[in-house]
Amino acid sequence: MDRVISVSLGEIVLKGLNRKYFEDKLIKNMRRVLSDLGEYKIYKEQGKVYIEGIYENNEVAINRLKKIFGLVYISPCIRVSTEMENIKEASYEIMKEELKTDNPVTFKVESSRSDKRYPLKSPEISRQVGGYVLSRFDNLSVDVHKPQIQLNVDVKEYAYVYIRKERAYGGLPVGTNGKGLLLLSGGIDSPVAGFLMAKRGVEIDAIHFHSYPFTSERAEEKVMDLARIVSMYTGPMKVYSINLLNIQKEINKNCPEDEMTIISRRFMMRIAEKVAINRDYQALITGENLGQVASQTIYSMDVINRSIQLPILRPLVGMDKVDIIQWSKEIETYETSIQPFEDCCSIFLPKHPVTRPKIVDIEQSESKLDVDYLVENALESMKIIEIY
Numbered sequence: 001m002d003r004v005i006s007v008s009l010g011e012i013v014l015k016g017l018n019r020k021y022f023e024d025k026l027i028k029n030m031r032r033v034l035s036d037l038g039e040y041k042i043y044k045e046q047g048k049v050y051i052e053g054i055y056e057n058n059e060v061a062i063n064r065l066k067k068i069f070g071l072v073y074i075s076p077c078i079r080v081s082t083e084m085e086n087i088k089e090a091s092y093e094i095m096k097e098e099l100k101t102d103n104p105v106t107f108k109v110e111s112s113r114s115d116k117r118y119p120l121k122s123p124e125i126s127r128q129v130g131g132y133v134l135s136r137f138d139n140l141s142v143d144v145h146k147p148q149i150q151l152n153v154d155v156k157e158y159a160y161v162y163i164r165k166e167r168a169y170g171g172l173p174v175g176t177n178g179k180g181l182l183l184l185s186g187g188i189d190s191p192v193a194g195f196l197m198a199k200r201g202v203e204i205d206a207i208h209f210h211s212y213p214f215t216s217e218r219a220e221e222k223v224m225d226l227a228r229i230v231s232m233y234t235g236p237m238k239v240y241s242i243n244l245l246n247i248q249k250e251i252n253k254n255c256p257e258d259e260m261t262i263i264s265r266r267f268m269m270r271i272a273e274k275v276a277i278n279r280d281y282q283a284l285i286t287g288e289n290l291g292q293v294a295s296q297t298i299y300s301m302d303v304i305n306r307s308i309q310l311p312i313l314r315p316l317v318g319m320d321k322v323d324i325i326q327w328s329k330e331i332e333t334y335e336t337s338i339q340p341f342e343d344c345c346s347i348f349l350p351k352h353p354v355t356r357p358k359i360v361d362i363e364q365s366e367s368k369l370d371v372d373y374l375v376e377n378a379l380e381s382m383k384i385i386e387i388y
């Protein structure tokens with residue numbers, strides 16, 4: 001009897017001719033989180049991927065694999081050769097581990113065989129395994145409709161027996177859908193936005209704007225902490241860190257107070273676009289959410305879009321705040337996000353920001369600034385931090 005971990009793939013299965021490309025990326029991403037867990041082997045068999053030889057670190061491996069996009073279920077299995085005697089013994093073994101009580105428990109067996117030459121059909125496998133397991137435990141009974149335990153038997157080149165099915169996030173493997181540059185603030189929304197785009201296969205790096213020394217070093221560390229948590233899902237990440245203070249001072253000096261937020265947001269976009277074009281990112285990603293704050297009206301988003309050519313992906317645009325918070329708790333960025341450190345935008349926050357900015361007015365105000373110079377100057381302050 002060998003212990004292996006099986007993982008089932010979600011949407012990848014629908015990929016037809018491209019499937020191998022997606023599977024190879026997925027396996028590469030799996031290897032990244034397993035690399036320090038000793039000797040192991042990964043192989044594919046009939047639509048699932050199996051990891052052999054990693055049982056000592058089973059729970060650690062499972063928890064890390066849950067964060068790999070493209071996986072739907074993860075199961076620790078016992079693997080045996082396909083003789084019925086072995087399947088029965090493996091089933092007994094795995095039930096024994098699961099049944100930690102003498103109280104009555106209901107179960108059923110669900111079987112599949114991918115090799116149609118196997119002498120028994122699936123219902124017959126279930127019947128025989130079920131009968132055997134029943135005979136070995138006094139407190140078991142069968143319930144085919146709502147069992148407390150479902151014992152699964154997959155007969156392939158080997159037979160796999162398992163009970164646990166840990167849910168992963170599905171999605172597509174990171175790296176199969178281009179590269180995106182995430183505008184990462186210290187707030188609740190942007191880490192969730194990065195997570196959701198990575199879940200669709202986009203490779204993510206981040207860009208962060210600060211106003212040092214008006215904002216503290218501790219505020220910077222908070223952003224790096226967030227990047228570190230997001231990178232558990234996305235893989236190694238670069239954070240481009242840029243000082244916006246000079247630009248904010250210039251806007252503050254030359255433009256109407258109520259346009260501060262929208263104009264500085266347009267500068268962020270221009271700077272991010274420059275970084276993206278130079279370093280081959282195909283889109284920017286933000287945590288903007290329609291109607292959440294004054295700078296996130298449909299008018300503001302329009303004026304923001306007009307500052308650059310590159311697409312801006314806004315995966316949270318139609319979500320409710322409670323759902324975003326729920327995601328941020330789920331991905332474990334919430335506790336860090338709510339730490340009270342000042343953000344660069346809070347430094348020059350206008351009392352009444354415009355909610356219906358007009359592009360002509362904003363361009364008029366910006367004509368008092370040397371936009372190109374300010375953008376280049378800010379880029380010169382750029383630091384790159386590598387997150388693993």
Ligand code: ATP
Pocket residue numbers: 182183184185186187188189190191207208209210268285286287288292293295296343344345
């Ligand atoms: P978040 O919780 O992500 O900070 P928010 O609700 O506070 O979002 P805003 O402050 O209006 O909303 O920011 C909207 C989006 O603009 C953010 O989600 C982020 O993508 C980007 N952004 C804002 N501030 C910064 C910053 N200092 N550095 C990088 N990106 C930023």
Ligand code: MG
Pocket residue numbers: 185186187343
């Ligand atoms: Mg914010």
